[in-house]
Amino acid sequence: MDNIAGQNQGGKIAVNITVIILVLLWLLPTIGLFVSSFRERDQISNSGWWQAPFSVDLNFRARVAADGARQEGTQYVLEGNLFDDPEIAEAFPEDNGSVSAFGTRAVAPDEFTPGTATELRSGGTLTVQADGSFRLESAEPIDRGPTIYLAAETPPRFTLLNYDTVLNANGMDRAFINTLTVTIPATIIPILIAAFAAYALAWMDFPGRGVLIAAVVGLLVVPLQLALVPLLKLHTDIGIGQSFLGIWLAHTGFGLPLAVYLLRNYMVGLPRDIIEGAKVDGATDFQIFTKIILPLSFPALASFAIFQFLWTWNDLLVAKVFLPSGAESQVMTVKIADDLLGSRGGDWGILATAAFVSIAVPLIVFFTMQRYLVRGLLAGSVK
Known part of the structure; x- marks a missing residue:
C-alpha cells in the first residue's frame, strides 16, 4: 500500500508540473506581447522582451x-x-x-x-x-x-505612446464596432442552427441519420480555403456578395461541423430517462428541446461559443474575402494588417500594441467562460 501511495503522490507531482509548464507556455507569448507593447521600436529590435528592465x-x-x-x-x-x-x-x-x-x-x-x-x-x-x-x-x-x-x-524606457497611437488611429473605433458586428451574429447563428441539428441527430430516429453524422465528422477535416472562392461566387450570384450578411453565413457554414459535433456528443450523453419521461407526459420534441435539452446543454453551448467567438474575432482571411475593402467595413484584424502593418512594418511597438488591443476582448471572453470549456469538450467521452 505504501508503494501504491507513493506512486500516486509521484503521479500527482508529475501532473502538477506538467500543468504548470503548459500554463507557462501559454502565458509567455501573451506576457511578451504585453511587455513589448510598452517599449520603443529600437529597443524591441535589439533585445528580447525579457531584457526590458536592462540597458x-x-x-x-x-x-x-x-x-x-x-x-x-x-x-x-x-x-x-x-x-x-x-x-x-x-x-x-x-x-x-x-x-x-x-x-x-x-x-x-x-x-x-x-x-x-x-x-x-x-x-x-x-x-x-x-x-x-x-x-x-x-x-x-x-x-x-x-x-x-x-x-x-x-536605459530601459517604457511609453504609453504606442497605445495612444493605436487607440486614436483613424478608423480604429469603427473597426472595433465592425468586429463586434461580425463576431456576435457569427457566433449566435451557428449555435442556433447546430443546436436543432444536434438534437435531431442525437434523439430523433429518421432514415439516413448515420450518414449525416458521418458527413458532419468528415466536414471537420475540410480546410476552409477550398471553399472560399466557390462560396464567394455563390454569394455574388445570389446577390449578397461582399457584405456583413455574406460573412455571417460564411462563418456559420465553416463553424457548423464543429458545433454539431460537439453538441451532438453532449446531448447524446444526457439521461435518457428524463427525455422518455417527458415524452410520456405528452411533451413534443420542440418542448423537450427548449425546456430540457438546451438548459442541460449549456456547457457544450458555451464551449462552442468560446471557439467560435475567438475564431471570428481573430479572423483575417475570411474578412478579407467576404467584406468590402473600404475603410467603413474593415474589422480590427484587417485594419491592423492593412494600415498599421502596411505603413509601419518596422514599428514593432505599434504592432505589439495593436495585437494586444485586438486580443483583449477574446481574453475576457475566454477567462469568463473557460470553466465550461473542458466540460463541453469532454462531452460524450465518458458514459
Whole structure:
C-alpha cells in the first residue's frame, strides 16, 4: 500500500508540473506581447522582451558640424560631444549615455573601441571617448564635419505612446464596432442552427441519420480555403456578395461541423430517462428541446461559443474575402494588417500594441467562460 501511495503522490507531482509548464507556455507569448507593447521600436529590435528592465546597446548616427573648428599650431582641431546631437540626446534624457564603440562607416558602426585614434578617409585623425567627447585633428582646414556612428547603452524606457497611437488611429473605433458586428451574429447563428441539428441527430430516429453524422465528422477535416472562392461566387450570384450578411453565413457554414459535433456528443450523453419521461407526459420534441435539452446543454453551448467567438474575432482571411475593402467595413484584424502593418512594418511597438488591443476582448471572453470549456469538450467521452 505504501508503494501504491507513493506512486500516486509521484503521479500527482508529475501532473502538477506538467500543468504548470503548459500554463507557462501559454502565458509567455501573451506576457511578451504585453511587455513589448510598452517599449520603443529600437529597443524591441535589439533585445528580447525579457531584457526590458536592462540597458540596451543601440546604434546612433551623429552629424558633426565644422563650425567649431579651430587652428592649434599647424593642426586644425574640431572638438565636441556626440551626446549633444539632438537626436541622440533624446535617447538619454538624464545625460547618462556611454559610448561602447564607434565607427566612421554605416556598415561598421562599432568598428573601434572608445579612445582609439582612427584615420579618416578624407584625412585627419578621429578619437572618440566613452563619455561621447570626440577630437578631430587634421593638417588641412576642416570645412565639413564627419559623420560618426556609435553604439551606446540606453536605459530601459517604457511609453504609453504606442497605445495612444493605436487607440486614436483613424478608423480604429469603427473597426472595433465592425468586429463586434461580425463576431456576435457569427457566433449566435451557428449555435442556433447546430443546436436543432444536434438534437435531431442525437434523439430523433429518421432514415439516413448515420450518414449525416458521418458527413458532419468528415466536414471537420475540410480546410476552409477550398471553399472560399466557390462560396464567394455563390454569394455574388445570389446577390449578397461582399457584405456583413455574406460573412455571417460564411462563418456559420465553416463553424457548423464543429458545433454539431460537439453538441451532438453532449446531448447524446444526457439521461435518457428524463427525455422518455417527458415524452410520456405528452411533451413534443420542440418542448423537450427548449425546456430540457438546451438548459442541460449549456456547457457544450458555451464551449462552442468560446471557439467560435475567438475564431471570428481573430479572423483575417475570411474578412478579407467576404467584406468590402473600404475603410467603413474593415474589422480590427484587417485594419491592423492593412494600415498599421502596411505603413509601419518596422514599428514593432505599434504592432505589439495593436495585437494586444485586438486580443483583449477574446481574453475576457475566454477567462469568463473557460470553466465550461473542458466540460463541453469532454462531452460524450465518458458514459
